[in-house]
Amino acid sequence: MSAAIEPHGGSGLSAEVDPDLPITPEGFTYHIACKSEDMADRIILVGDPGRVKVVGTYLDPGSIVYSASHREINIITGKYNDVPVTVLSTGMGTDNIEIVMNEVHILKEYNMQKRRWRTRIGETPADPLEAPFDPSSVKLIRVGTCGTPNEEVQVGCLAITQYAIGMDNTCQYYDNPAVNHTADVQEVLAKIEQTSLGRVRVYATKATPAITKDLVDACEALNGKVDASEQQRYYVGATCSGSGFYGCQGRSVGRFKGHLTIPHLTEELGDLRFNVSENEQRVANIEMENSALCYLSNLLGYQAGTVCVVIARRSRTGRSFATSDQAAKGLSNAIKIALEALTKK
C-alpha cells in the first residue's frame, strides 16, 4: 500500500518521453503507478485514497499481488471469489476520472512492447497472431459517498446510478457516445436544460444497463440473506456530478452567500421528474465523479456504473447527516454489492 513510486520527476522520464502520451520506460502511465499486467479487467473505483485499503479487506484473504501509490491514486490488485479485481482511488472530481479513464485505456489497449494500439474484436489485426481485444471485458464500478436532493431518499440508503448528469464540463471536450443520442438520454438532458443549469451547460449519459441491473440484483441477493431490520435500502435514479462540493452543489458558504449563479440547484434537482421509458424517474443523488466515468466508458465501449452511500440529505423536507454507524454500514454493503456485481459470472 505504501510503496513510494514516483513515475514523473523520477528517473524514468526524459526528453524522449512523448508529452502527449507520457509512459515511462518501465511501462507506467503518468499518474497510475502500475504496468498493464498489474491491472485486472474488473476495477473498483473509490474517490478517497484511504478507502482502497478498506476495500482490500473484502478481497480473498492473501490474494493481493500488487499495491502501489502515487499522488492521490492508490492501487491494489487481488481477487474476489477467485476473480481478479483491481481497486483504484481516483481522488475527487471528474477531472481525476478523465485522467484515470485515459490511463486505464492506455494500460488495457496500448501494447507497450510494440508501441502501438491493440486491435479490437471486429478489426483486422496488424499481426495475425494477435488476440483481438474485447472492450466490454473492462468493467468499472465506482463506490462512493454522496448527498441527495430527493425527499424519498434517506441517509444510509444506497443510490444506484441509471442516468448520469454532468454539471461539470470535463466531457464537453469529448464527442458524445452513441447512447447519448437515444430518446431516454435526450429527455434527461432536455429536462435538465430547462432548470437553471441551462445557464451553465450540462451533459447527460447513462450507466451501462447491465451494470445497473447487476448492482440491483446484488443488493436484492444481499437482502435475501438477512433479517428485515438489516435490509439495505437502495434507490435507482439519475446521478448528478458537480465540479465542486460547495457552490457547485448549491451550498452557499459565508461570503459566497448571494454570489452563486444557481443558488437553488438542490431544490431544482429534487423537483425534477423524467418520464423515461414511461417509468417516472427522479434524481437519486449528487456527487463528483460519475458523469465522466459513464460518458468516457461509453465512448470506449467499457462497462461502468456507480453505487454511492447517501451521507447528506439536503431535500426541501429534511436535512440531516449520516451517523458514523449509518455511513459504515452503507459503505460495507456498497462494497459487497459492487464486488458481487463486478465479478458476476
Add this chain to the structure above:
Amino acid sequence: MSAAIEPHGGSGLSAEVDPDLPITPEGFTYHIACKSEDMADRIILVGDPGRVKVVGTYLDPGSIVYSASHREINIITGKYNDVPVTVLSTGMGTDNIEIVMNEVHILKEYNMQKRRWRTRIGETPADPLEAPFDPSSVKLIRVGTCGTPNEEVQVGCLAITQYAIGMDNTCQYYDNPAVNHTADVQEVLAKIEQTSLGRVRVYATKATPAITKDLVDACEALNGKVDASEQQRYYVGATCSGSGFYGCQGRSVGRFKGHLTIPHLTEELGDLRFNVSENEQRVANIEMENSALCYLSNLLGYQAGTVCVVIARRSRTGRSFATSDQAAKGLSNAIKIALEALTKK
C-alpha cells in the same frame, strides 16, 4: 504527516451536523483535517499530496507545529523566516480547489465557538470587542507543475501567472468578482472566446497583481545570488486551467483520437496574443488548478497567485519532457520563490 484523521465517517459527525456547512464538534471542516488555530494566514498550495512533505523541508528547522492527513489533503503548519506558513495539498483539479477555498474561508472567518461569521474591516461588528477580519491578510500561492503550448517557454522554466483562463466550469457557479469586469480581463476573455474554446464556455480572471510581482521579484533576487549558469528562467503570462489532463488539454489518446471537440486546443492557445495594457502577452502554461484559486480568492478578497515548473513542452515547434534534474531544480526554485513571496514583510 501521517496522523490518521477521519473527520467524516468518524465519531464526530451526526444527524445534527448541517449538511450545507459540515463542521465536526471538534471544529474540523469536512475535507481539511485541521481547526482554525492550526492554519496560518499564509498558505502554500500544492496538487500532489506527497509534495507537502517536500515543501516542509524548506521551512525553518524544527518549526512544524501541526500535521495531519485526510483524503488527498495533507497539511503541515510551521514557519519560514520566522513567519507562520501552512502547506496544504489540494489534489488535482479546480473542483478540489473549490473545496479547499470554501474550507479555508470557513476556517479563517467562521467563529466556531459563537457559530457565526466574523465581522470584516469596514463592517459594524455584532460584538464591539471583536477584532475585525482583514481578508487581504490571507495569502495563497500555488506551487505546481504544468505543460506549455508556447514555443518561447522551455522545460525547466517557471511559469508565473498574471491572467487566469478557466477551461473548467467550476467558477461558472459563482458570480464574477469585480476584477473580471476590468478592460484587461475582458480582453483576455474575448480573445479566448474567439478560439474553439468558445464552444465549451470559458471564464477569465487574474492573479493578485502584488503576488505576481512578489513572485517575479523573488525570482530576480534568487538569480542575483547565483552564477549565470544557475539562473532560473521564468515567464510571466496567462495560465489556462483544464478540467482534465488528456482530451481537456488537447491530448488525444488511442480510441479518443478523432473524438475530441477541441483537438487543436494546444496549438490555438500557443497562437494567442493579448494586447493587454499595451504589452503583448501570451499563454504561459496549462495546468489544472489556478483558475478557481484566483477567481474564488478574488471573490473573497484574499490574495492569490501561482508559480509552476514547466515539465512538458507541447508547442508547434518542439515537444519534450523535462528530465528529472530539470524538474527537481525547477521545483526547488519554485518552492523557494513562493515562500519568499508569501512571507515578504
